[in-house]
Structures are given as structure tokens and as C-alpha cells.
Amino acid sequence: MDWGRLRFFLGEVFTNFTRNAGMQFTAIGTVAVTIVLLGAFLFVRDTIATFGNGVLSQIEIAVYLKDDVDDAKARGLAATFAADPRIASATYVPRRDGLKRMKDVLGSDFDTSLLTANPLPNAYHVRVKDPDLVPAVARSIDRDPRVAKTDYAADTVQKLLKAATILGRAGVALIALLSISAAIVIANTIRLTVFARRREIAIMQLVGATNMYIRLPFIAEGMLAGLLGAALAIGVLTLAAYEVVPKLASTLAFVTFHVNTLTLCFELLAVGAAVGLIASWFSVGRHLRA
Amino acid sequence: MISLRGVSLVYPNGTRALYDVDLEIEKGSFVFLVGHSGTGKSSLLKLLYREELPSSGQVVVDDIRVDTLRRGRVPKLRRNIGVVFQDFKLLSHKTVWENVAFALQVTGTRTKDVMRMVPRSLDLVGLSHKARVFPSELSGGEQQRAAIARALVGNPKILLCDEPTGNLDPSNTTEIMELLQRINIKGTTVVVATHNQAVVDRMRRRVVRLEHGRILHDDERGYYFRGLGQTALLPG
Numbered sequence: 412m413d414w415g416r417l418r419f420f421l422g423e424v425f426t427n428f429t430r431n432a433g434m435q436f437t438a439i440g441t442v443a444v445t446i447v448l449l450g451a452f453l454f455v456r457d458t459i460a461t462f463g464n465g466v467l468s469q470i471e472i473a474v475y476l477k478d479d480v481d482d483a484k485a486r487g488l489a490a491t492f493a494a495d496p497r498i499a500s501a502t503y504v505p506r507r508d509g510l511k512r513m514k515d516v517l518g519s520d521f522d523t524s525l526l527t528a529n530p531l532p533n534a535y536h537v538r539v540k541d542p543d544l545v546p547a548v549a550r551s552i553d554r555d556p557r558v559a560k561t562d563y564a565a566d567t568v569q570k571l572l573k574a575a576t577i578l579g580r581a582g583v584a585l586i587a588l589l590s591i592s593a594a595i596v597i598a599n600t601i602r603l604t605v606f607a608r609r610r611e612i613a614i615m616q617l618v619g620a621t622n623m624y625i626r627l628p629f630i631a632e633g634m635l636a637g638l639l640g641a642a643l644a645i646g647v648l649t650l651a652a653y654e655v656v657p658k659l660a661s662t663l664a665f666v667t668f669h670v671n672t673l674t675l676c677f678e679l680l681a682v683g684a685a686v687g688l689i690a691s692w693f694s695v696g697r698h699l700r701a
Numbered sequence: 702m703i704s705l706r707g708v709s710l711v712y713p714n715g716t717r718a719l720y721d722v723d724l725e726i727e728k729g730s731f732v733f734l735v736g737h738s739g740t741g742k743s744s745l746l747k748l749l750y751r752e753e754l755p756s757s758g759q760v761v762v763d764d765i766r767v768d769t770l771r772r773g774r775v776p777k778l779r780r781n782i783g784v785v786f787q788d789f790k791l792l793s794h795k796t797v798w799e800n801v802a803f804a805l806q807v808t809g810t811r812t813k814d815v816m817r818m819v820p821r822s823l824d825l826v827g828l829s830h831k832a833r834v835f836p837s838e839l840s841g842g843e844q845q846r847a848a849i850a851r852a853l854v855g856n857p858k859i860l861l862c863d864e865p866t867g868n869l870d871p872s873n874t875t876e877i878m879e880l881l882q883r884i885n886i887k888g889t890t891v892v893v894a895t896h897n898q899a900v901v902d903r904m905r906r907r908v909v910r911l912e913h914g915r916i917l918h919d920d921e922r923g924y925y926f927r928g929l930g931q932t933a934l935l936p937g
């Protein structure tokens with residue numbers, strides 16, 4: 412390793428970087444804002460996905476049997492369910508258990524003293540292996556002559572998933588736009604540096620430096636701005652994670668918050684570096700071709 | 702070493718700088734390129750280090766066809782050609798040593814070699830004692846010597862000088878011309894574009910005279926103005 416060469420290169424990058432510090436701060440800030448939003452977006456999306464999958468895996472199809480289907484007849488259905496490969500489990504809930512379960516769930520709000528007779532039919536609670544198959548399974552169960560009606564939280568779940576998809580698309584569009592504007596700011600910063608260093612560049616070209624070599628310090632400068640922006644963003648996000656997430660978690664107890672921090676940090680740094688790299692590559696390239 | 706055949710140069714804005722120029726320069730020679738300003742001296746030099754491409758004709762430098770040279774090969778050509786200008790083109794925030802080293806560092810020379818080559822070049826131009834000084838603290842002549850040290854540090858075969866004494870007083874001019882002569886004697890081919898009559902007439906080297914982009918005359922041991930040199934030497 413030739414340390415002298417490395418030191419010279421880093422010195423050039425540092426000179427570049429400090430040449431227009433004001434512009435660099437703007438560039439770093441823009442990258443930071445972009446990446447904070449990206450981090451927040453990824454967090455919300457992951458949370459919704461985890462939550463949605465949790466809900467989906469718990470979806471049951473309530474199968475209400477016709478009134479004339481007594482316990483014995485009802486038990487015959489178990490074999491039908493067992494034969495269906497899509498069905499994970501099927502629990503028989505006779506009408507008396509159904510009433511008890513309802514009391515358990517609703518507690519004292521549910522006053523059974525007003526009831527003269529048990530209004531509930533015999534029922535099955537069916538769990539499906541793949542949440543996506545819930546509607547299809549429900550439809551095929553519906554066709555059985557012993558079944559009066561099937562019910563599941565279809566609408567709610569589907570709306571939730573749809574919302575998540577739309578949010579995902581809007582988020583991707585927003586992040587893309589922000590990344591582009593961050594790239595433009597970096598590109599402009601690099602252009603200023605290139606302009607400030609036009610004498611150096613002219614001499615480098617004169618003495619026979621390759622375009623790749625001339626480009627390198629500017630690329631490094633762009634990547635540095637991107638990385639610093641990302642690091643700043645990670646700082647902000649970490650702070651937010653320690654301050655905000657515990658509060659959220661106590662308010663929204665049913666949602667599990669889970670972030671793979673280390674991977675996320677590397678991803679965000681990579682995003683910052685990539686934005687800086689692409690921006691500076693094109694910015695210097697345009698100048699060198701001229 | 703240098704050969705131009707039927708070379709014309711028309712700039713994008715339509716200015717014709719050179720018309721059908723033929724010129725051969727041997728290895729190790731010392732050549733003055735003279736003429737009024739605007740006659741195409743700088744343009745001719747630019748063709749040699751491929752700052753400009755000829756509109757027609759063929760340019761060969763050190764067996765390299767410069768006019769058809771691929772862009773990626775230009776750095777290699779330029780490492781074989783040192784170029785010096787009237788305005789020195791030194792980097793003001795770097796010391797003399799750093800300015801000279803810069804030419805090596807940006808062409809990927811190993812530090813070990815940089816440490817060896819920079820002092821040798823500074824010694825050649827007589828600036829070893831000013832190595833740690835910034836260009837603004839140097840006289841014009843010293844600045845030009847620093848620029849020459851930078852141009853020569855990579856041991857190019859050719860040194861091109863575009864009005865090297867244009868910003869210098871007579872004594873500094875003499876100093877620089879003596880330096881260029883010493884460099885030539887060591888084997889470097891030297892081409893000097895100048896409109897300094899005194900310098901040309903004193904040195905008595907080959908003189909190629911350009912006028913309106915054409916070669917007007919080309920004399921071994923010539924004068925700035927053909928014939929006038931001798932009359933200037935007559936007594937009375």
C-alpha cells in the first residue's frame with residue numbers, strides 16, 4: 412500500500428469538500444431529509460405489514476349451520492373440512508358454547524338475562540392455512556347444504572391491505588422524488604466544486620491524468636456528502652426510535668414495532684452513497700466531455 | 702519527432718487559424734515559432750498536445766498519430782510532452798514542491814518515485830531552495846522555472862513553450878532562455894512560440910515564421926525577421 416498516494420488523494424477530496432462548504436451543507440441536509448423520510452416510511456410500511464400479517468393469520472371463517480342441523484349431523488362436517496387441504500383447523504362450537512364464548516369476549520356489556528332462548532346456531536370456526544385463500548374457502552363451504560351462512564372479516568382486512576399498498580406506492584413515489592432532488596443538489600454542489608477547481612482540472616488534463624483519475628476525487632466528494640447526509644439521518648432516526656417508538660408502543664398496544672436496525676442503517680448509508688455517486692458521476696462527466 | 706503534413710485548423714466559429722502547414726522537427730532540436738500575435742503559433746502547439754484536432758492533414762508526435770488518436774490514449778501522449786505557458790499556470794494554494802509533484806501524483810506515480818523525481822527537476826531549474834515556498838512569494842522568472850520543473854518532472858521527450866517569457870523582464874527572460882537551452886542540450890526537443898525578437902535574434906536557432914496561419918519561412922540559424930538580423934548587427 413502506497414500511503415503517500417492515499418494521503419494525496421484524501422487531501423484532494425478534503426480540499427474539494429471544504430471549497431464550498433455552504434453548498435455542501437445544503438447537499439448534506441437534503442440527503443438527510445430524504446433519508447429520514449425514507450426511514451420513517453420503511454418503518455411505517457414494515458409496521459403495517461407485520462400488523463396486517465398478524466391479523467391475517469388470525470382470520471377465522473365463522474360457519475353457521477342451519478337450525479335443523481343437530482350436533483350429530485354437524486360433526487359429519489368435520490370430515491369434509493379435514494379433507495380440504497386448504498384448511499388448517501376446524502373447531503366445532505355448539506350453540507351453548509357459542510353463547511359462553513360471546514360472554515367471555517364481551518364481558519359484562521353482554522347481558523344474557525334478557526334472552527329467553529339461545530339465538531345462536533351451531534357453528535364451526537375454520538382456520539385457513541393461507542390468508543389469501545379465505546374468500547375462496549368461505550365460498551366453497553357456503554355451498555354445503557348444512558351451512559346457513561359464512562362470515563369473516565373480509566372487508567376490514569382487504570381495506571387494510573389496500574391502504575398499505577397505496578401507502579407503499581405513494582411512499583415510493585415520494586422517496587423517488589426526494590432522491591432525485593437530493594441528487595440534483597449534490598450534482599450542483601459538485602458542479603460548483605468542478606468550477607472552483609477548473610485550473611487544477613486543466614493542469615491534470617495537460618500533464619496526462621486520465622479522466623477516471625480526474626473524476627475520482629469528485630465522485631468521492633459526492634459520496635461523502637451522501638454518506639454524511641445518511642449518517643445525520645440515521646442519528647435523527649435513532650433519536651426518534653428511542654423517543655417516539657416507546658410512546659407509540661404504549662398507545663397502540665396491539666401493534667408490534669420491530670425494526671432490524673443494523674441492516675436498515677447499512678441500507679440507508681448505501682442509499683446516501685449511491686445518490687452521491689450517481690449525481691457526481693454525471694456532474695463531472697459533463698464537464699470532462701466538454 | 703514532430704511532423705505536420707497539410708495541416709489546416711478551422712475553429713468551430715469559422716476562424717481559420719492554420720492553412721496547409723507542413724513542418725518537420727527532428728528529435729533533440731530547438732525550434733522557434735515566431736510571428737505576430739494571432740498568426741496561429743498557439744494553435745499549432747495545441748495540435749501537438751491534442752488540445753485541438755486539425756480540420757485536415759496529419760499530425761505525428763513521437764510516432765503517434767495525434768489527429769486520429771483515441772480519446773482514451775490522450776493522457777499517454779501528454780505524459781510525453783511538457784507544456785509551459787506565458788501565465789505559468791501554477792496552483793496558488795500549493796507550494797513549489799507540491800506543484801511539481803502534482804504532475805506526477807495525478808498520473809499515478811508511486812510516492813517513492815515522486816520523492817526522487819521532484820528534487821531532481823527542481824535542481825535542474827535551480828529552485829531547490831524555494832521548494833517550500835508558495836508561487837505568490839516567487840518572482841516571475843522563478844514562477845516560470847517552477848512551471849518548467851513541473852513540465853519536465855516526468856521526463857517528457859518534448860517541451861512546448863507558448864510565449865514563456867511574455868510576462869518576464871529582460872534579465873529573467875535571458876535566464877529562462879538559458880535554462881531552455883540547457884534542457885535542450887540534455888536531449889529534450891524544445892519548441893518555443895514567441896514574438897520576442899531580441900531572444901530569437903540572440904539565440905540563432907531554427908526559426909519557423911508563421912503569418913496568417915501559413916509558414917512564411919523556415920531558416921536554420923535564423924533571425925526573427927529574415928535578413929533584418931544581419932543589418933541590425935552592422936556597425937553604425
Ligand SMILES: Nc1ncnc2c1ncn2[C@@H]1O[C@H](COP(=O)(O)OP(=O)(O)O)[C@@H](O)[C@H]1O
Binds near residue numbers: 740744
Ligand atoms: N478557441 C478558439 N476559437 C476560435 N478562434 C480561435 C481560438 N483560439 C484562437 N483562435 C483564433 O485563431 C487565430 C490564431 O490564434 P493563436 O493560435 O492563438 O495565435 P498566436 O498564438 O499566434 O497569437 C486567431 O485569429 C485567434 O483569434
Ligand SMILES: [Mg+2]
Binds near residue numbers: 742
Ligand atoms: Mg499565442
